[in-house]
Amino acid sequence: MIKEKIILPKIGFGTFGNDKYDSQTIADSVLLAIKNGYRLFDCASVYGNEKQIGEVFKSATQAGYCTREDLIITSKVWNDKHDDGEVIASLKKSLTDLGLEYIDIYFLHWPFPNFHDIGCSVDSRSIDSRPFFADEFIKVWRQLEWLKDNGYVREIAMSNMTEAKFEQVLPQCRIMPYAHEMELHPSFNQSQLVKYCRDHGMEILGYCPLGSPNRPTRDTTADDVVDTSIPAIISIAETYSCHPATICINWAVQNGWTPIPFSSNERNIICNLNAQSSPPFTDAEMNAINASDVGCRLVKGHIFLWNGATDWRDLWDMDGKVEEWVQDGESWTIKK
Numbered sequence: 537m538i539k540e541k542i543i544l545p546k547i548g549f550g551t552f553g554n555d556k557y558d559s560q561t562i563a564d565s566v567l568l569a570i571k572n573g574y575r576l577f578d579c580a581s582v583y584g585n586e587k588q589i590g591e592v593f594k595s596a597t598q599a600g601y602c603t604r605e606d607l608i609i610t611s612k613v614w615n616d617k618h619d620d621g622e623v624i625a626s627l628k629k630s631l632t633d634l635g636l637e638y639i640d641i642y643f644l645h646w647p648f649p650n651f652h653d654i655g656c657s658v659d660s661r662s663i664d665s666r667p668f669f670a671d672e673f674i675k676v677w678r679q680l681e682w683l684k685d686n687g688y689v690r691e692i693a694m695s696n697m698t699e700a701k702f703e704q705v706l707p708q709c710r711i712m713p714y715a716h717e718m719e720l721h722p723s724f725n726q727s728q729l730v731k732y733c734r735d736h737g738m739e740i741l742g743y744c745p746l747g748s749p750n751r752p753t754r755d756t757t758a759d760d761v762v763d764t765s766i767p768a769i770i771s772i773a774e775t776y777s778c779h780p781a782t783i784c785i786n787w788a789v790q791n792g793w794t795p796i797p798f799s800s801n802e803r804n805i806i807c808n809l810n811a812q813s814s815p816p817f818t819d820a821e822m823n824a825i826n827a828s829d830v831g832c833r834l835v836k837g838h839i840f841l842w843n844g845a846t847d848w849r850d851l852w853d854m855d856g857k858v859e860e861w862v863q864d865g866e867s868w869t870i871k872k
């Protein structure tokens with residue numbers, strides 16, 4: 537395994553099918569992405585396609601499109617594998633499926649332990665879902681620390697955190713997270729959390745960089761903004777004679793985080809990577825895009841809610857603090 541510090545490329549490639557793309561389509565897209573120069577691939581056990589993607593990594597290296605060392609491959613432990621020993625077992629399964637000897641960056645996918653059925657409705661509540669507790673989170677993090685200590689992964693990282701949760705767990709981490717993977721697109725720029733992560737030495741990967749235009753209907757709400765339809769973004773795209781998607785990616789690159797767009801279409805795959813060599817925006821253009829932020833979180837996380845939670849905002853510490861929940865039979869209430 538390479539010992540040097542990981543330097544993230546300016547743009548990576550997503551691998552989540554969003555209920556729209558089957559595993560083989562995602563794997564075929566990964567091959568197109570490798571051939572066209574992408575080197576970072578954002579995988580996860582819950583995406584259910586690591587086996588097919590592993591076949592692609594094997595054939596791409598055999599064909600000489602890249603070496604293993606050229607690639608930065610992430611994976612993530614899912615919410616139903618937080619118990620003692622389960623993180624390590626999950627990592628080993630991802631290694632087998634992806635056909636790798638090590639993962640470059642291994643993420644704790646969400647800070648909540650829970651289980652829900654694939655395709656369940658957004659208002660369903662699993663009795664196995666629990667709120668966030670820092671002491672439980674740290675027990676999971678210790679397993680990730682063990683993986684790094686034992687050479688299974690180059691770096692360990694977190695995803696879908698808030699500043700309030702970071703404040704509770706970072707002082708207890710023996711190994712600090714290398715990165716935070718978080719939702720970032722023009723209508724949701726999380727500028728305060730981005731600053732917090734940087735101030736604490738974390739790299740940033742931005743997911744849904746195009747506003748995930750093809751996500752399932754069950755994950756959309758009437759007031760969600762479509763980033764590629766924002767007038768300021770369309771107008772800047774006209775100036776540069778490109779698709780608004782290119783503007784979203786270029787904006788992310790200029791902000792200095794690594795966006796991880798997915799596409800199944802070779803023309804879009806190439807266009808998205810080429811965004812990194814677009815001319816820089818003027819200050820006025822940058823300000824106009826930044827002004828598109830309306831706090832539009834797309835991945836709200838409804839299905840992770842526990843019995844007793846009011847709505848998805850309970851996951852995100854909206855008033856800046858982690859509420860303390862207490863269990864009351866099969867339900868939960870906020871401690872008074």
Ligand SMILES: NC(=O)c1ccc[n+]([C@@H]2O[C@H](COP(=O)([O-])OP(=O)(O)OC[C@H]3O[C@@H](n4cnc5c(N)ncnc54)[C@H](OP(=O)(O)O)[C@@H]3O)[C@@H](O)[C@H]2O)c1
Nearest residue numbers: 550551552743744745746747748750781797798799800804
């Ligand atoms: N850590 C987490 O909890 C988390 C959560 C969500 C997502 N993620 C990661 O983030 C990645 C990206 O998110 P995402 O896939 O939901 O959303 P996205 O990358 O914002 O959007 C992908 C969609 O945009 C379309 N698209 C791509 N390039 C385009 C272009 N140039 N012009 C027009 N349309 C374009 C694609 O359709 P075509 O196929 O037609 O191009 C695809 O359906 C995921 O794949 C996953 O790896 C992580």
